Amino acid sequence: MEQIALTINDRQLSASSGMTILEVAKENSIDIPALCYRQELSPIGACRICVVEVERSETLVGSCHTPIAQGMVIHTHSKKVLQVRKTMVELLLASHCGNCFMCDKANICELRSIATDLEVGLPRFQVKKRYYPVEDASPFIVRDLTKCILCRRCVSACNEIKKEKVFGIAYRGFDSKVVVDFDQPIDKDVCRDCDVCISFCPTGALSKHGEIGEEKKGEPLIISG
Amino acid sequence: MNKINGEIYMQNKEQKELLVRLGEAQNKFGYLSEKVMIELAESLDMSISDVYGVATFYSFFSIRPQGRNIIRICKSVPCFLKNSQVIIETVEKEIGIKPGETTPNGKFSFHLTNCIGVCDKAPAMMINSEVYIDLTPNKISQILKAHK
Numbered sequence: 001m002e003q004i005a006l007t008i009n010d011r012q013l014s015a016s017s018g019m020t021i022l023e024v025a026k027e028n029s030i031d032i033p034a035l036c037y038r039q040e041l042s043p044i045g046a047c048r049i050c051v052v053e054v055e056r057s058e059t060l061v062g063s064c065h066t067p068i069a070q071g072m073v074i075h076t077h078s079k080k081v082l083q084v085r086k087t088m089v090e091l092l093l094a095s096h097c098g099n100c101f102m103c104d105k106a107n108i109c110e111l112r113s114i115a116t117d118l119e120v121g122l123p124r125f126q127v128k129k130r131y132y133p134v135e136d137a138s139p140f141i142v143r144d145l146t147k148c149i150l151c152r153r154c155v156s157a158c159n160e161i162k163k164e165k166v167f168g169i170a171y172r173g174f175d176s177k178v179v180v181d182f183d184q185p186i187d188k189d190v191c192r193d194c195d196v197c198i199s200f201c202p203t204g205a206l207s208k209h210g211e212i213g214e215e216k217k218g219e220p221l222i223i224s225g
Numbered sequence: 226m227n228k229i230n231g232e233i234y235m236q237n238k239e240q241k242e243l244l245v246r247l248g249e250a251q252n253k254f255g256y257l258s259e260k261v262m263i264e265l266a267e268s269l270d271m272s273i274s275d276v277y278g279v280a281t282f283y284s285f286f287s288i289r290p291q292g293r294n295i296i297r298i299c300k301s302v303p304c305f306l307k308n309s310q311v312i313i314e315t316v317e318k319e320i321g322i323k324p325g326e327t328t329p330n331g332k333f334s335f336h337l338t339n340c341i342g343v344c345d346k347a348p349a350m351m352i353n354s355e356v357y358i359d360l361t362p363n364k365i366s367q368i369l370k371a372h373k
Binding site for chain 2: 165166167168169170171172179180181182183
């Protein structure tokens with residue numbers, strides 16, 4: 001496979017063509033935070049947390065879905081990148097329900113973890129929050145869409161790993177929502193003995209029945225800044 | 226890593242026809258019923274949630290029965306600056322319903338829509354597939370009468 005020479009954070013690197021910026025960074029122990037990206041799933045660039053600066057590119061690019069090119073000069077932690085990344089997390093938190101201390105996943109929540117790392121502090125933006133009823137009709141899964149950040153990992157995980165198509169995305173803009181069939185509460189037989197989507201959910205939106213308390217044992221994540 | 230160039234979700238040939246097929250069904254029945262969406266999902270080998278997702282994303286598709294005439298007033302900024310609010314209020318008064326509703330006699334459905342591409346002639350609206358431009362409250366009653 002063709003080797004490509006590129007520069008990340010002033011380091012001269014070489015990698016195989018077809019790799020994404022995020023993959024090359026990872027291989028070279030450069031940590032780029034990402035929420036919607038998971039190695040096992042196709043990258044979709046939904047969360048924009050993994051953005052990096054590529055010289056001569058007009059905008060910041062999502063590193064999880066941008067393939068490397070010959071001579072690329074990339075900055076993963078420049079001032080501009082950090083500012084944008086922080087704002088993205090802030091926006092996610094602003095429309096997130098925010099009841100972390102009531103949430104069983106509080107200390108292992110990836111959103112909260114990234115917010116902690118980036119020291120985003122309290123969101124500056126006052127926006128409408130999305131509240132939905134908790135869905136517990138299924139004996140295999142509890143879904144609390146109030147905590148959903150629309151990263152679409154559950155959709156991809158179900159499609160690509162379980163090879164089922166339980167979830168889809170419906171509506172538009174702020175009304176966007178992960179739906180099951182005609183926007184019905186989740187209660188499917190294919191979910192029996194499967195917790196793939198639950199294991200991929202970065203927040204507390206998807207969980208099993210009766211596991212309350214287990215996740216509270218993680219180190220408390222305090223968002224400073 | 227080949228996922229970038231390789232197998233991308235929802236790319237088989239039949240699934241690309243979804244929009245066209247939804248459009249045909251919308252024209253034929255006036256809305257997309259659950260029955261139609263289930264049939265489409267089966268014939269295109271897609272999940273119901275994906276078909277429902279596309280159907281609810283586009284504002285020119287509706288998943289509920291609509292009135293015989295569908296009024297769409299532009300809610301984008303250029304129309305807003307040319308007082309589309311007055312036009313919206315006039316239509317509300319004339320037909321007695323708010324955006325998102327259908328008159329009890331089934332004559333009109335009324336929606337607000339994003340830009341319909343005639344900003345130079347704002348404020349604008351559409352009734353069914355006809356575009357009406359440079360609207361004033363006086364024009365509204367005449368236009369609506371033609372559809373009664």
